[in-house]
Amino acid sequence: MDPILTINILNVVYEVSTLAVVVLGLAVVFGLLGVMNLAHGEFVMIGAYCAFFIQAQNLPFLAAIPLALLVCGFLGLVVERLLVRPLYARPFDTLLATWGLSMLLREAVEAVYGRGFRSVATPLTGSVDVLGADYPSYRLLLTVVSIALVAGLVWWFVRSATGRRIRAVVNNRELAGSVGIPVTALARNTFVFGCCLAALAGVMLAPLLPVNPTLGLDFILKSFFVLVVGGLGSLVGLISGAGVIGGVESVVSAFLDRTYGYTTVLIIAILFLWLRPNGLFPRT
Template sequence: MSGFIDTLQFVFAPQIINGLSIGVAVVLMALGLTIIFGLLDVINMAHGEFYALGAYVGVTLMALGVSFWVVLLFVPLIMAPLGYVTERLFIQRVFHQKDRHILTLLLTFGLAIVLEDVYKLIYGPQALSIKTPIGGGSEVLGVFFPNYRLFLMGIGAAIIVGVWLLVYRTSLGAMVRAAAFDKDMASSLGVPVSHVYAGTFAFGVALAGLAGVLLAPVYSVFPTMGKDFILLAFSVVIVGGLGSIKGALIAGLVLTQIQAISSLYISPSWTDPLVFAIMVVVLMIRPQGLFGRLGHA
């Protein structure tokens, strides 16, 4: 019995906590994706590059002497206007076209390629880093764990709860859900639908940028970091259900736990294919994902 407890404590506990710390960051990415799709019906292929942009903005500000905690506050405020302008200048131009799903997908994919090349031109191909703002570690379940990972879980959970409350417990969230359910009816009731669309896109982009800053001290910052991370976020959104906040939360935490624990038994290079295999199985059994769209919690 003691051997079993030791195995849980020293083998599984570190992987579970590590999976949780990454899971909350993945959920932040997936929330932005699922909110944008749930309202705009736009699959934002540039979401990963906005995540990378948040990390690069953080690197730049900290190189100028700005505190990490100030950066954490200002990056979403910088990213939101960029997202708003992107929606107004690009998405809206093709949003009302007949083939808007394909057009917006191609448009955001092209934007992703451009942004990635811009990062290479400005910062170079080399990896950059942000110093971990919280040093040391604490004992959790009998295992010594870095304090910043624990902070990442705490602030991630707080942000996720805040997003849920904003969408489902405020008048602003009610306008967003009304525009998602029936934009014509919402417009007739005085809801500024076009601005709600742009604001929602901006909010999703701000969440991606915030995730980039939060993960920068854990991972290196490099031009293709968004491409690497967005695949997992898309898997989370698809498994949870496009447009479902609850689905993004549950799928994000479950898939990252599967990834973390499976790495004990298989090569780490096979953990991503395992997640994608789960996504394929879910699509075969339940094409709409595990949960509903934005109008449902």
């Protein structure tokens, strides 16, 4: 196979799988709580800054993972209690409140680290030969980890008892509560879990991104578009949404450039929002 084609395909897979990890947390929270957490991107951003912080302390890169999970898990806990739980009955206000939260987190990080771009060194340097094409090792590892993570979570969601409970609550909140599923605790844990997933994605992606306070904005929009295109609430929808958004951006970027890629994604999202707001796989 032509090595350039190989690289282009790997780039698309990388884009789609990492995007799916970011969206997964958002989608689980939305599916269960009906809450569109517009601050989800900021948790990715905080995860990335954790990686930067750890590296600045000359600690091993992997130490960033527990730190990010701790920071974002705690933040998620506080946010769920103060902003999300009191507003279950007011979905539009939740949207606004989490939007305000996203600004708050962005500005807070900016006040600490400034507006500048930070670089995180890649923990794994060099490249690997994939079918005759050189591909950066870390990027390849990240793709594999992302796919494994999404697959593992889907498997867990389908097979585990907690997964079944979550699905029960998604289907019918009152009924789930009445058969003894602890709905409030489950909702809290799910929200925290979504935040942790975002933080993990942030740590993993940090070496490949210009780490800056507005990083989350890009992710939340793309994630929202994935949910719009895929349809809110199903995993098939999530993966196909990530495929469409990540794939289109990556392919158009490969043939033209990033600006066109981004513009195309925006146009697709607007068309979906307007003409097919329930996405490709609507929740029944």
